Amino acid sequence: MAGTLAPVAQLLERGPEPGRATVLVGANGSGKSTRVEAIAQACGLSAEGGSTGAMHATRDTGSGLHRHLCLERNPGTTRYGYFLRAETMHGCFSYLEDNPAGPDLAFQEMSHGESFLETAAGKFRGGGPWILEEPASALSFPGCLALLGVLKDLIGLGDSQVIPCTHSPILAALPGTRGHEVGDRRLRERQRAELDLVQGWRSFLDAPQRFLRHL
Incomplete structure (x- = not known):
């Protein structure tokens, strides 16, 4: 697997091991989005986002990693799920408007953050894998807290599995989560x-001048 990011190679070697709530964090280019994309596709979800059965696709940019994964489901587990992917949700919302499955909200008329929150609150229902790629990119501080509340409630139901990757220390505080840091070497729980994400934000907010003088 020469040239393969170490965390991605680790996924191929060991397979995904998500818990009830698993948050992936790491620097840009570390492989966390590749991992959640592969898990989403292995669950039967489009690489560009949406629910099970959504056929939205504008360009095949997937890694193909999902073809090497075999997910285990508990007996009676629902096959419904949702993949909320920040970079492609605009196109996904257009797809939903063009292919309505019933009454739906006018996501394109909302702000970026509002559409994300309404998607999570309205589409994430009952059991199922709820996979989110960089959802905090559209959210303010109160918005992150609101999304955290939605995900916390889903986990509390006992039959949901939540897997976000994020740069937000707020979402990394999801109760009961297994925090996984995706780095140059391996994926570490x-x-x-202990997460670099949390320590970095805390250090900057405590003394921003320590960072600014090096820029």
């Missing part, structure tokens, strides 16, 4: 306070 860590407590929230």
Whole structure:
């Protein structure tokens, strides 16, 4: 697997091991989006987002990693799920408007953040894998808290599985989560306070001048 990112190679070797709530964090280009995309596709979801059965696709940019994954489902587990992917949701919302499955909200008329929150609150219902790629990119601080509340409630139902990748220390605080840091070497499970993401934000907010003088 020469040239393959170490965390992606690890996924191929060991397979995904998500818990009830698994948050992936890491620097840009570390492979976390590739991992959640592969898990979403292995669950039967489009690489560009949407629910099970959505056929939205504008360009085949997937890694193909999902073809090497075999997910295990508990007996009676629903096959419904949703993949909320930040970079492609505009196209996904257009697809939903052009292919209505029933009454739906006018997502394109909302702000970026509002559409994300309404998607999570309205589409994430009952059991199922709820997979999110960089959802905080559209959200303010209160918006991140609102999404955190939606995901917390889903986990509390006991039959949902939530798998976001994020740069947000707020979403990394999802209760009961297994925090995984995607780095140059391997994927490492860590407590929230140990994550580079959390330590970096805390250090910057405590003393921004320590960082600004090096820019």
